[in-house]
Amino acid sequence: MNPHLLTILIFLPLAAATSMLLVPSAKKAAYKYMALTTGLLQLVLSGAMYHLFHPKGAGITDERLYQFVDHVPWIRLDMGSLGRLEIDYFIGVDGLSMPFLFLTSLVMLIAIGASWHVQKRVKGYFILLMVLDMAVMGVFSALDFFLFYIFYELMLLPLYFLIGIWGGARREYAAIKFFLYTLFGSVFMLLIIVGLYFSVINPETGAHTFNMLHMMDAANYVPDSLFSAIAQRELFGMPARLLGFIVLFIAFAIKVPIVPLHTWLPDAHVEAPTPVSIILAGILLKIGGYGILRVCLSIFPDAALQSAWWLGLIGVVSITYGALVALAQRDLKRMIAYSSVSHMGFVLLGIASLTAAGTAGAVFQMISHGFLSAALFFLVGMLYDRVHDRDIYHFRGLASLMPRFTVFVAIAFFASLGLPGFSAFIGEAFVIIGAFNAESIHGLLPRWMAISGSVGILLSAAYFLWTLQRMFFGQPRLKGGVEWAAALSDASPRETLIMVPMLALAFLLGIYPALALDNINASVLALVELVTGN
Structure with missing residues (x-):
């Protein structure tokens, strides 16, 4: 197996x-075709790496669990009394990260397809998109904490400019808010990384190290x-x-995002262009959820x-609060943004269960939500591109004007609310099972948390079905009248080509998870064993 495949994928x-x-x-046309070719490659x-990936039963700290490993010395510096600085280019994937590499490739390709009609500063736009792509791939692959932090911070700049330059009317406010929220968490993360560096030694060289696998092994910590x-x-x-855990958790929870650290998300989504959403x-x-696990x-x-x-409680609050606020929204894009807060609450509840079923459900939920949320925002973008309006109350009877678009929306809504046969059902069901059994396995979560989480599924059905009924059925009634009716053409072949694979994947994973x-599974079992000891 070529160890450099992962490096090629990242760069x-x-x-x-x-x-x-x-x-x-x-x-201008050259940039989008170059980006499209890169996305397809x-x-x-x-996809080939996912096919070649074979799960191995080993401990989470065992390098044998990881595949496509590329591990070479990067920075070596003698710091005198502080010892020798060791920073490695150390990348590899296990069962927790491999699915996210494929998800990232798919979502970035969708985003490139959604960027086809960008006219403003096209060169800068696609260059930033490519840099962001590289940074995300690096975050999911890095096994050296310093390298992880570099990729993690590198994501900030492209997103800041993509929102701030190509966004809506309040794009500067949304970009600054996103930047400050994320920077707040990552600055304190750096302090913990430095503290961990001086606490851990490489058992082979005796030098302090940023190697995350060494940090996971209690035997590698300097006693005092x-x-x-x-x-x-x-x-x-x-x-x-405990303080180190809390600081790192907050840094990643901002990305998830969990209540009350979620307020940047609706603003960023509403103002961001469709591809960035x-x-x-x-x-x-998903980087937030992955960071909590990894x-x-x-x-x-x-x-x-x-x-x-406490993690379980925060998850339940996020599920319920996100769903209730989504139910009250008029802006379709803002509604879907708050639905993401609710659905990512299931991820935190599954992680908090510290059971194999709950943790596997959390990872599966992130994968499912990845392409389903991408599909939902793409659908909103299709509507907005035609009439430049997203107010739910301004549309009625769209099914008779846009039948193919209506089918796509209906499938995406039913898949997202957790209907059996679709991927979201599997993820949420496993999370509820894990949270329900956590009390009998190790007594950490009371069963009322699992019951409260299941109420979130009911609430998601309420806001999705209400929106579907309100906008798509009944006699056509549009705020823009005849002008809007003429502009609301059905899904184009390009849009259909983008939507069908995402919805097919939701169905495929729902039928054959x-x-x-x-x-x-192997990586989840290793992680649960590390945390709980069984």
């Missing part, structure tokens, strides 16, 4: 962005260091390891065990 967009710099700005490569479980040091009157919902939110639970398993009840669960 292919950077090669495309570099090539775009050499193309004259006048040739990434999808083929990630800040984050050693033996030392039990305190910071601000709190055990240092697709990326935000389809990929960015970093918070894996490096601070003792603190995760101690905080499980083993396509994802088989690859997820």
Whole structure:
């Protein structure tokens, strides 16, 4: 197995962005075709890697669990009394990250397809899109914490400019709010990374290390260091390891996002152009959930065990609050943004259960929500591109004007609300099962949390079905009258080509979830064993 396949997958967009710099700005069509070619190559490569990936039964700290590993020394510096600085280019994937690489390739290709009619500063737009693509791939692959942080921070700039330049009327406000929220979490994350670095040693060289696998192994901690479980040091009157867990959790929870750290998301979605909304919902939110699994639970398993009840409560609050606020929205895009807050609450509830079923359900829910939310925002973009309006109350009877579009919306709505036969049902069902059984397995979550989470499914049915009934059925009645009726053409062949694979994937994973669960299971079991000890 070629270990450099993962490196090629990560840096292919950077090669495309570099090539775009050499193309004259006048040739606008060239940029989108270069981006499309890159997206197709990434999808083929990630699909081939997913096919070649074979789950292995090993501990989460065992490098044998990870595949497509590329591990070479990157930075070496003698720091005198502080020892030797070791930073490695260390990448690899396991069952927790491999599905997200394929998801990222798919969602980025969808975003490129949704960007086909961009006319403003086309060169800069597609270069930023490629840089963002590279950064996201790097986050899901990095196994060196310093490298992880570089890719994590690198995502900020492209998104800031994509929202701030190509967004709506309040784009500057939304871009700054997104940037400040994310930067707030990542700045404090850096402090914890430095603390972990000076707490962990490489057992082979004896030097301090950013290697995340070494950080997951309690045997590699210096006994009297800040984050050693033996030392039990305190910071601000709190055990240092618990404080480190909380700081990292907040940094990733902003990305999820969970209530009350979610307020940047509706603003960013409403003001962002459709392709950026697709990326935000389809990929960015998953980085938050992935970070909690890869970093918070894996490096601070003792603190995760101690905080499980609170994580479950936050998950339940996010599920319920997000659904209730979505039910009250008039703006279709804002409604879907709040539905994402609710659906990502299931991810946190599944993680908090610390059971194999709940954790696998959380990962599956993120995968499912990735392409379903991308489909929903693409559908909203289709409507907005035609009449430049998203108010639910301004539309009625669209089924008679846009029958193919209505079918797409109906399938996407039913899939998102968790109807059996679709992928969201599998993810939410596994989360509820895991949360319900958590009390009998290790007594961490009370069963009322699982019951409260299931109420969120009912609420999601309410806002999706109400919107479907209000906008698409009955006699046509549009705010724009005849002018709108003429502009509301049905889905084009390009739009159909983008929508069909996403909806087909939702159906395929709903009927045959083993396509994802088989690859997820070994890593989930290893993670649960690390945290709970069984």
